[in-house]
Amino acid sequence: MPIRTNGYTDLRSYGAIGDGRTVALIALDGSIDWFPVPNLNGTPVFARLLDESEGGSLELTPTQAFTASRRYLPGTNVLETTFTTDTGTAVLTDALVTGFAGRLPWAELARRVVGVKGSVRFRWRVAPGTCLSTASPWIQKTAHGPVIRVDSVTIAVRGIDHGPRGGGDRALAGRFTTSPKSHHVLAVAGTSNEPLHIPQPELTDSGIERTVKNWQHWSEEFTYDGPWKDAVERSALALKLLIFSPTGAIAAAATTSLPESSRGGKNWDYRFAWIRDLAYTVHALIRFGLREETHASVSWLLKTIRANGPELHVFYSLDGAPPGSVEKHDSTGWRDAGPVVTGNPASGQLQLGVFGDLFDVMRLYVKAGNVLDSETGRMLAGVADRACDDWRRPDAGIWELADTRHYTSSKMGCWQALDAAVELAELGQIPGDPARWRSEKGMIQEWVREHCWSETLQSYVMYPGSEELDASVLLHATSGFDRGERMSQTIDAIQKELARGPLVYRYSGAEAEEATFVACAFWLASALVCIGRADESVALMDELIGLSNDVGLYSEMIDADDLSFLGNLPQGLSHLALINAAITIEELTRDK
Structure with missing residues (x-):
């Protein structure tokens, strides 16, 4: 039986x-411990993940001791869990169902x-x-049966042979017993600040097959026949979950406030759209031949x-507005590792790397x-033109640090x-004479070579x-800034100081405050193949592919000692780094 400690379970x-x-x-x-209804960026109605006692959940579990195994149905984001007890076996299938014309206008589980x-x-x-301690749920009786209300959200629960038994004045509950070929359905629908369509459980039930077909049809549309095919396809499906249609x-990422260290701390809200992530996503979408998602993402960004x-x-909010201020909530946090926040303090920072991210999107799109x-x-x-001037300014860097410096x-x-x-x-895609851009590009390259190299470390420095190292420099083997001896020596230095087995910390000193950053390890694999060390790159990828959880998902961080997940999840950047590493390795070794 899966273990919960004080009500919380491992992020894996x-x-x-x-x-x-x-x-x-x-x-x-x-147990469904995280489920914002109906929008990902809303205050979560079900957030046991962050507050065991008051967060809320949708439990569905055997009443006796059990073992569990699970899988995604092939080519889908529909999850199947098999429960085995001393008395029998039953299979739970979970889906957020889609309609005949695509996404439903309400959330339906x-x-x-x-x-x-x-x-x-x-x-x-x-x-x-309690919506992170901001509202109190209650049951309201209506002519069409009971509904649950909390803040602006209305939720209805219906079912097939689901045995309702009450649940008090703040929840709905029930019990049932399976038998061979028995069929039980729980249908949960919700809206916010709008009327609610009461689910018809028979239609919700049939919607599972429709949803499976919709996911499989989408999976058939993208093409990738390179190495680590299963992991790449699962990562693509994980990314699809994070596209706010x-x-x-x-x-x-899909969550907020999951700590980046087992000791707690660095609890941020990742339910925003970073230009950086979009750049990497567009690379993957184009490679997979997914035209609609590519155009939608680029159009949204512009x-x-x-x-x-x-x-x-x-970064921006998912609806395209500038992000608001950070708000702390009176919730305990995962395993009491608060604070719980909505918002992200990096919104007002200067990060010069965003120039490269934006132009990389546009170049990929045009090509x-x-x-x-x-x-x-x-x-x-x-x-x-702004990049020609602003590159001389100090900034917060890709890691959104408090100290502004001239980050390499x-x-x-x-x-x-x-x-x-x-x-x-x-x-012919942008106007003007590129002479200044070409000249300033050369000056940047010379400045970095002169000021950002350590003869002592034989490495680019932070x-x-x-004398500090920064794993984000590895991205610029892929970008083409340096695929020569200096980058190869930098890789050696990063492996010596920042690597723990196949995993990599973000920068010097990070080990004291956080776990390893999953994306950095995949960036290392990409960098290795870019500088001609393909065998090392492939070996590293093989190790990293084995570090996902049982259904192929990655969080933001992995503890180097016990391999436990930390940080928000599923983490888009982790899956993007996996996909782009696989693509880069496949492209650069294809004819060898």
Whole structure:
């Protein structure tokens, strides 16, 4: 039986399902401990993940001791869990169902239990929480049966042979017992600030098969036949969960406030859209031939920049607005490792790497056979001019640090932006004479070579004058800034100081305050193949692929000692780094 400590379970225990609008996290014991209804970026109605006593959950679990195994149905984000007890076996299928025309206009969760052999007694309980200590749920009787209300959210629970037994005045609950081929369904639907369509459990039940077919149809549309195919396809499906379909924005992760260290701390909200993540996502989407998601994401980004410009923000809310302030909530946090917050303090920072991220998106988009509009071309020309000046400024760096410095990877990002700007100008996609961009690009390269290299360490350093290392420099083997001996020596230095087995810390000193950063390890694999060390790259990838959880998901961080998950999850950047490492290795070794 999966173990819970003080009501909490290991983060590795969670599988994720979604519908293009929100994501639910399901523990191995069948409890849904995270489920914002109906939008991912809303205050979560079900948040036991962050507050065991008041967070709320949707429990569905055997009443006796059991073992559990699970899988995603092939090519889908529909999760199947098999429970085995001394008396029998039953299978739980979980899906956020989709409609005939795509995403439903409300959130609708289907939980189906089918008896396989013998009998298994189950209990279920739908108990919304306090919306991070901001509201109190209550049961309201209506002419169409009871509904649960909490803050602006209305939730209805219906079912097939689900044995309702009450649950008090703040929850709905019940019990049932399976038998061979028995069929039990729990249907949960919810809306916010709008009327609620009461679910018809028979339609919700049939919606599971429709949802499976919809996911499998999407999976058939993308093509990848390279190495680590299963892991790449699962990562693509995980990323699809994070694409907020109402706008095309891509959430960095599905959760907030999960600590980056087992000791707690660095609890941030990642339910925002970073330009950096979108750049890496577009690379993957283009490689997979997914035209609709690519165009939707690029269009969202350009419209959002124009609406909130002229300055670039590091990230935006999923609806395209600038992120608001950080708010702390009176909740305990996962395993009491608070604080619980909504919002992210990095919103007001200067991060020069965002120039490279933006231009990388545009270059990839154009090289995939698309054409930029005139307004976008003019906007990009202006951004390139700003990069010519701003690269000389100190910034917070890719890691959103409190100390502003002349971070090496930020300068490399500006080089990447101007390199792409020159190419786009030569392709006739942005106006103006690229002579200045070409000249400034050369100056950045010389400045980095002169100021950001340590003869003592034989490595690029985090910033001039330091003896600290920064794993984000590895990104610029892939960008093309350096694929020579200096980058190879930097890899050696990073492996010596920042690596723990196959895993990598973000920068010097990070081990004292956080776990290893999953994406950095995949960046290392990409960098290795870029500088010609393909055998090492492949060996590292083989190790890293084995570090996902049982259903192929990754969090933001992994503890190097016990391999436990830390940080928000599923983490888009982790899956993006896996995909892009696999693509890079496949492309650079294809003919060898």
